[in-house]
Amino acid sequence: MSRVLVVEDESAIAELISINLRHAGYEVTIAATSDQAQFEVDRVLPDLVVLDWMLPGQSGLALAKRWRSTARTRELPVIMLTARAEEADKIAGLDAGADDYLVKPFSTNELLARIRAVLRRKAPEALDALVDVGGLKLDPATRRVTRDDREVRIGPTEFRLLHFFMTHPERVHSRAQLLDRVWGDHVFIEERTVDVHVKRLREALEPVNCARMIETVRGAGYRLTQQVQALSN
Structure with missing residues (x-):
């Protein structure tokens, strides 16, 4: 929506x-x-x-x-x-x-x-452009994620999830919305699956000090923010 x-x-x-x-x-x-x-x-x-x-x-x-x-x-x-x-x-x-x-x-x-x-x-x-949020860069064409020229090792689902977050920064997305937009019409996937992949995404971003950019909004879902970026450097 x-x-x-x-x-x-x-x-x-x-x-x-x-x-x-x-x-x-x-x-x-x-x-x-x-x-x-x-x-x-x-x-x-x-x-x-x-x-x-x-x-x-x-x-x-x-x-x-x-x-x-x-x-x-x-x-x-x-x-x-x-x-x-x-x-x-x-x-x-x-x-x-x-x-x-x-x-x-x-x-x-x-x-x-x-x-x-x-x-x-x-x-x-x-869909195609290089995305940059708070120095974290994602290139859909090469499927690479980097920060300060350091590459982030990331799985395909986490890549799609991060791409969605980065092209919709600062917005809160419910688990149901993320399932719909990232996983598509896979109606049998449980909402709990989103939590698992968010956890993996944070673990992937930890080495480049960007894990805290993925925020949990209690009772609502998740969002990507660059407001905490200065604290993470």
Whole structure:
């Protein structure tokens, strides 16, 4: 399930978008201000942001620029919503880092189609690109994991698990979600299996001081974080 953050100060519009996105199977969080939006992005990195241009305080345009200038949010997909229909405004929105641009009023069906298109465009990059989180590097092409040029010896299941964690950093994943996304439709695998492979993954990462990057979130599941990286060096 993809997580979408809707940043919109008009509550009626935010609620309408939210209802339609949830109906389409997305997990939705709403923020009414740029500060709230930044708080939500810092808390859990969404898969995509629907961002209104005009917000109380800092504008959506300034927020998009800030996200593009920060490593953690540089690749965060953003669809900008605005009442500004002039070509110069569209160009300014896209130059600020928006992946797409939708002028109000818009149909929710068009918004959903654009969300699907942006997520599709981003997905192949995540599958093939070299991933780097806190200095831990994973290369899907060569199936190598390294840190400071030291190679991590890792099994195929742990590699897939780490790849999923690293392409979805800072997010909490339940055991059921990990089974679905890493193991696929193997419905007979027990959730306990996830714990076993997480333990093996931590053991594999221990020699390069990255084991603590895999956090257990009590009652919820697991996440990969680089917040503890400074303590692990």
